[in-house]
Amino acid sequence: MASIEETLAATRMFRNLTPEQLSGVAALGEEAEFADRAKLIVEGEAADSFFLIREGFVALQTEAPSGAITIETLHNGDPVGWSWLFEPYLAHFDARSRGVTHAVRFDGAALRGRCTHEPGLGYELMRSFASVIVERLDATRLQLLDVYGATVR
Amino acid sequence: MTPRTHRVVSRRRETADTWTLALESLPGQRLPLFAPGQFGMLYAFGVGEVPISVSGASTALDPLRCTVRAVGSVSSALCATAPGDLVGLRGPYGSTWPLAEAVAGDVVIVAGGLGLAPLRPAIHHLLAHRNEYERVIVCYGGRSAAEMLFVPELEEWRGRFDLDVDVIVDVAGSDWHGKVGVVTKLVELAAFDPDNTIAMMCGPEVMLRFAALTLLTRGVAKERLYTSMERNMHCAIAQCGHCQFGPMFICREGPVQRYDVVEPWLKVQEL
Amino acid sequence: MTDVAPSTPRTGDTVIVERGALDALLGSIARQGYRVLGPTVHEGAIVYREVRSAADLPIGWGDEQDGGTYRLRRREDEAVFGYAVGPQSWKQFLHPPRLRLWRARRGPNGDGLEIVEEPTDVPRYAFFGVRSCELHAIAIQDRVFLPGAHPDLSYAARREDALLVAVNCGEPSGTCFCVSMGTGPKASAGYDLALTEVLDGGSHRFVVEVGSDRGALVLDGVPHRAGDVADARDAEQVTAYAVTRMGREMPDVDLRALLYANYEHPRWDEVAERCLTCGNCTMVCPTCFCTSAEDTADLAGEEAEHSRRWESCFSVQFSHVTGGEARVSPRARYRQWMTHKLATWFDQFGTSGCVGCGRCITWCPVGIDITEEVSAILFNPTDSTPPAEAT
Helix, strand or coil: CCCHHHHHHHHHHHHHHHHHHHHHCCCCCEEEEECCCCCCCCCCCCCEEEEEEECCCCCEEEEEECCCEEEEEEECCCCCCHHHHCCCEECCCCEEECCCCCEEEEEHHHHHHCCCCCCCHHHHHHHHHHHHHHHHHHHHHHCCCCCCCCCCC | CCCEEEEEEEEEECCCCCEEEEEECCCCCCCCCCCCCEEEEEEEEEEEEEEEEEECCCCCCCCCEEEECCCCHHHHHHHCCCCCCCEEEEEEECCCCCCCCCCEEEEEEEEHHHHHHHHHHHHHHHHHHHHHHEEEEEEECCCCHHHCHHHHHHHHHCCCCCCCCCCCCCCCCCCCEEEEHHHHHHHHHHCCCCCHHHEEEEEEHHHHHHHHHHHHHHCCHHHHHECCCCCCCCCCCCCCCCEEEEEECCCCCCEEEEHHHHHHHHHCCCC | CCCCCCCCCCCEEEEEHHHHHHHHEEEEEHCCCCCCEEEEEEEEEEEEEEEECCCHCCCCEEEEHHHHHHHEECCCCCCCCCCCCCCCCCCHHHHHEEEEEEEEEECCCCCCCCEEEEEEEEEEEEEEEEEEHHHHHHHHHHHHHCCCCCCCCHHHHHHHHHHHEEEECCCCCCCCCCHHCCCCCCCCCCCCCEEEEEEECCEEEEEEEEHHHHHHHCCCCCCCCCCCHHHHHHHHHHHHHHHHHCCCCCCCCCCCHHHHHCCCHHHHHHHHHHHCCHHHHHHHCCCCCCCEEEEECCCCEEEEEEEEEECCCCCHHHHHHCCCCCCCCCCHHHHHHHHHHHHHHHHHCCCCCCCCCCCCHHHCCCCHHHHHHHHHHHHCCCCCCCCCCCC
């Protein structure tokens, strides 16, 4: 299995980080394993971590009276969680494992502290997560367009 | 061209408004031979004709299958037929999926919603000639589980070791435990060699553009993406003018076209 | 000079038929089994109807045409062909406005389904008075309906049997622009006979070029004499005069490239403010060919018909696709018509779709002029990239 640093270096969203920056982030990461139906992130709780899925299947969900609704699923190589970067640092959705998921958990709170002293790192992390948010927003919009309905426009 | 009478052998409901009809020819006659990607014109007595996706070519064991969505008077009449009813059919028309060009390489099939129907004969061909191709990957997206086509067959395909089938829905019900998101996600996750891949896409125009972008980002060359265009056909023989898309008659220069050929025209508003 | 028939004319010959022998010519055509259609004055316009004798033709009539304007006027002479083209073209006979394609029959209990193709026997037509632009238009429609795996059998049958007697224009109208389209005024090919009417002083005759054996056969029994140098010169002068009398001119540029580069030109918005999307232009245009399918059934539900009828790309429903119409705005529909006629037609059929007959200008209620629209785009370049080079 690749080291955390190697994994970060191979992840597209972090391609702009320097080796030192990658090293710094990797130092705040640790391996984590989640059993079937275990939650990586709990809606409403403090968002102090983010994850990189090594291998597994994670469903982003929200609770409705009818039960949990999955709004998106995340897979190998995907990051999970960006609320650690944005005030008030509270999770917006649940992230629940389907089957066993191996991931790397990063200490978001500590990373936030580092960023206030190292604006360069902060800027790069913002860029990285912004790119993910843009991708997710595009996908969400596509889902909203309901393209499979009978309408042309 | 005049339709020939055919008999509806069976019909299967795929979704709330989509049915697959199985057709056979009358004694002494032969079914037209549809190559993957080609379409036919189906005639409902007194109501009219519509172009239909041939979703399964006829073989010695299987009747011809076409998948029809009930959106107008003709398609609704066709979807209301019962086994034993007679309809008119003429064809084959149009261009075909590039199955010969794809030989010795990977094949990525990206389908959205009803778009799986015209791709199904291509998948059958790939499976029937499996040794001629490298990896075969099917990425299928739909609005929800209830709006997917050919579910039993999809499940069967997923069980094969020589085929990668993955499905994803835009909207998950409480009983959906699969992937949720856009079909481009499946393309991102798929393992194929971009330098040696032909992609065949079919679905709503918006989906096509995003799927194409994802494939191009992965490194598949523009000339190796193919799509099936949809327009309304009246004559199906490039003489009525309805199916024109820029300079192309979709009934003749399509429906299957190379994506780099249609893409600039897709950008023209109200073409 | 006595008119005798020295020998049977042959393809390539030029003979002279006096005005007095016109009835003999028409009679000869009818005797060959043709139904003769030609120009007649009817309801204030010159339209193609059955012609039984020379008296049915618009003798002494002329026309005045301009954008949105058509008037007949009395000439000071007795010219038989002293006018340009009217609102109709020959396409109404080769590509009829309504045509049944098949009939379907069902048993009384709704069982059985018999589908019967419509037979293609049609009368043999002789088109008398076909202008050069119209010959080109027929050739253009030949390329739409005849080639490929599914030729239009009705068109092929009518076309095969049709006798084309052309007339070289001596009197173009205010909207003609065949010269700049390379389609006239002289008929160069595709005719069985081509007539040039020469009226000078006391003489009134037709210089007739024989274009085919069928045409030669028609002249058998019609009083005529061989044409000489003077006749050729007189005919030449008629054409030369016509060349100088064009009402409009299409700019001499690569129209396909120009329009491909200007799908988003602001001129489309401008013309859309004037265009009523009435579709007149498509009805009178000799090359427009679009149709829609139509189905009818009787009340008992036992007999049904599938027909096709002329359709215009200006109608909103023409561009119907699942979920709506692809071309809703007048801007999009006008652009479709013009870019098809002048640009994409090249990719589809290898030629322009326009023959410069000017009908679309004359019969447009608001006088939109296709040559002016092209000029407006040509002389007001914008920065834009073409959607594609066609494959």
